[in-house]
Amino acid sequence: MTLILSFVIGFFASVASFILHSIVKEIQRLLTAGFDHTTYNWLYLLFPIVGIYLTSLFVRYVVKDNISHGITRVLYAIATKSSKLRGHNCWTSVIASSITIGFGGSVGGEAPIVLTGSAIGSNLGKMFKMDPRTVMLLVGCGASAAIAGIFKAPIAGLVFTLEVLMLDLTMASLLPILISSVTATCFTYIFAGSESLFTFHMDNAWVIGRVPPCILLGIFCGVVGLYFMRTMTACENVFASLKNHTYVKLILGGVVLSSLIFLFPSLYGEGYSAVNVLLDGSTIADWGKVMNGSLFYGHSELLVLYIGLVVLTKVFATSATNGAGGCGGTFAPALFIGGFAGFFFARLWNMYQIGTYIPEKNFALMGMAGVMAGVMQAPLTGIFLIAELTGGYELFIPLMIVCISAYLTINIFEPHSIYGMRLAREGKLLTHHTDQSILTLMSLDSIIDRQFTSVTPDMQLGQLINYISKSHTSFLPVLDKAGDLLGEIDITKIRHIMFRNELYTRFTVKDIMTPAPATLVREDKMIDVMHKFEKTNCNYLPVVNVNGQLEGYVSRTRMYSMYRHMVADFSAE
Numbered sequence: 001m002t003l004i005l006s007f008v009i010g011f012f013a014s015v016a017s018f019i020l021h022s023i024v025k026e027i028q029r030l031l032t033a034g035f036d037h038t039t040y041n042w043l044y045l046l047f048p049i050v051g052i053y054l055t056s057l058f059v060r061y062v063v064k065d066n067i068s069h070g071i072t073r074v075l076y077a078i079a080t081k082s083s084k085l086r087g088h089n090c091w092t093s094v095i096a097s098s099i100t101i102g103f104g105g106s107v108g109g110e111a112p113i114v115l116t117g118s119a120i121g122s123n124l125g126k127m128f129k130m131d132p133r134t135v136m137l138l139v140g141c142g143a144s145a146a147i148a149g150i151f152k153a154p155i156a157g158l159v160f161t162l163e164v165l166m167l168d169l170t171m172a173s174l175l176p177i178l179i180s181s182v183t184a185t186c187f188t189y190i191f192a193g194s195e196s197l198f199t200f201h202m203d204n205a206w207v208i209g210r211v212p213p214c215i216l217l218g219i220f221c222g223v224v225g226l227y228f229m230r231t232m233t234a235c236e237n238v239f240a241s242l243k244n245h246t247y248v249k250l251i252l253g254g255v256v257l258s259s260l261i262f263l264f265p266s267l268y269g270e271g272y273s274a275v276n277v278l279l280d281g282s283t284i285a286d287w288g289k290v291m292n293g294s295l296f297y298g299h300s301e302l303l304v305l306y307i308g309l310v311v312l313t314k315v316f317a318t319s320a321t322n323g324a325g326g327c328g329g330t331f332a333p334a335l336f337i338g339g340f341a342g343f344f345f346a347r348l349w350n351m352y353q354i355g356t357y358i359p360e361k362n363f364a365l366m367g368m369a370g371v372m373a374g375v376m377q378a379p380l381t382g383i384f385l386i387a388e389l390t391g392g393y394e395l396f397i398p399l400m401i402v403c404i405s406a407y408l409t410i411n412i413f414e415p416h417s418i419y420g421m422r423l424a425r426e427g428k429l430l431t432h433h434t435d436q437s438i439l440t441l442m443s444l445d446s447i448i449d450r451q452f453t454s455v456t457p458d459m460q461l462g463q464l465i466n467y468i469s470k471s472h473t474s475f476l477p478v479l480d481k482a483g484d485l486l487g488e489i490d491i492t493k494i495r496h497i498m499f500r501n502e503l504y505t506r507f508t509v510k511d512i513m514t515p516a517p518a519t520l521v522r523e524d525k526m527i528d529v530m531h532k533f534e535k536t537n538c539n540y541l542p543v544v545n546v547n548g549q550l551e552g553y554v555s556r557t558r559m560y561s562m563y564r565h566m567v568a569d570f571s572a573e
Helices: 002-032 047-063 070-079 092-102 110-127 132-151 154-163 171-192 208-240 246-263 272-280 284-291 300-324 331-351 360-375 379-390 393-411 421-425 434-441 461-470 526-536 556-571
Strands: 475-479 485-490 540-544 550-555
Touching: 002 092, 002 110, 002 132, 002 171, 047 092, 047 246, 047 300, 070 110, 070 132, 092 110, 110 132, 110 331, 132 154, 132 171, 132 379, 154 171, 154 379, 208 246, 208 300, 208 331, 208 360, 208 393, 246 300, 272 284, 272 331, 272 360, 284 300, 300 331, 331 360, 360 379, 360 393, 379 393, 461 475, 475 550, 485 540, 526 540, 526 556, 550 556
Parallel strands: none
Antiparallel strands: 475 485, 540 550
16 A cells, blocks of 8 residues: 555656646746846846735635745654644645746745645545554655656655655665655656756766865855855844734845846746756856846856855845745755856866866756755765756766765754754754654653642641552642642651651641752653753652643653653664
């Protein structure tokens, strides 16, 4: 059944990919077909704002749910162990992102398609009542099929699931993912033909003497990727601060986006056509076409300046698109920035004759792989995607050098991908470390024992003895009238007085209670809970709410029992 479902997922993911790209191309053709490429076009100031506004209306009145950050949502669904994605995610992201990108939103359609494919897998698993582990696998099938279908790159789809979604898969689980990837790729060929998204022809073979510039390019890509991630986060925080001001966000984001696209038309939409200009050209005249429709048109001497400014401003265009209410991902922007950054590096290298000549188109291609490998913390995905996408297997060794260098550079400053860092900060990210993943999946709320016997601080010792006889634990919490935790009665510490009748009216609970060694709250991460148990060496710790009222107790024995059980389940074939 799983293999059949993986085939179905692959088919529907390819259909979703074809629909998205068809709608985007048709909208862009209708809007920009009459543009004069020899001068600037004022309509660039209008179209992006209209697209974002239409998208926000669609999301607000039709979807009525947040569908941004598609891949992050998939990671969160996996992290919660339920792998549940809503039914509308099977189609709403496709429509919303098509409108956004078609009207010029500077984002990509890959993340929405990954969310769509994963949602198809999740809902099929739910429909056929699959167990949670199988549903998680089907979500992975949907994600890999989405990447494979968009780029006609089945191996890249597989390694994307392993690296970015961070699923620990067995050999038995790889087969469904491969079936989904190959199915999506084959149907994409049927629907869209054999033409690749990027045009690349090897004119200048790689030689071993280019190892130093490849390493330097990788480091440069790592720095560019870090700039992309940090700037993206800062811009998102600005728009997040305007959460309750929808029209302010629309105006701010729309003005920033439309202004940047007016100055740099290469930022319009996904920007793959601009990347193709760099990959397919070999002279200044060829590369100069990237400035068509801008104020820079006809000024070939400003090409490097234009390319550098595009690299710097792309992240602002992407942030403004999503922040203003558009829908799209950062997959395409990472490829776009990488291609432009790689060309920028090679062009400067050759202009100033830093070393032997290096081909700009080759380095633009390797730059795409490098920035993507760094931003997504996925060097294998970068290597295989670019190699499959362009047929550039002759550049396999330099692709590896660039991707490894970029990954190591960015990993010094940011240990998580652009998709995972939001969840990592909240302690909700699954990783390839089984113990850390188990702690992420565990829920403190599920192991709280809410059956406890409490006493009041003014209760006499004689009354306390009666409560002790009814308790199933070796301690009793001391609560005031509001239910606030004041302390605890540890039975083991009052044995010297609890059997002396003459003391029953002499002592009260507040005389013999001790403060709780530590308290927990439901929002605590499980790794912090374990550290508190180790530090206090207690068998039970109280859980209180934000007001200090007791909610129950967590047993150390029960917690470790659940941990061992989940490790066994997680490691099962």
